[in-house]
Amino acid sequence: MLVILAGVALALQVQLWFSDSGFGKTRDLRAAVAEQREQNAALKARNQALDAEVVNLKQSLEAAEERARTDLGMIGPSETFYQVVPVADAAH
DSSP states (O other): OHHHHHHHHHHHHHHHHHSTTSHHHHHHHHHHHHHHHHHHHHHHHHHHHHHHHHHHHHHOHHHHHHHHHHHHOOOOTTOOOOOOOOOOOTTO
């Protein structure tokens, strides 16, 4: 009887450690959860920065103007735009 119980205990241990739904799967899932938490933290920081930028754009005309200048190439009515084009190399 003791031999049978030991055999069943051994079989259960083998299943726990080496099956697809055993300890290895649990370890892999814990690693995946840790990786997802890192990604979530990075995305949360990015979202907070974007939220701060949106609040700044809503409250400040200067911030909106700066964004228009850098992203859209806005030029003010009393400003002159100069574009400097490099001279092509004659050797090529």
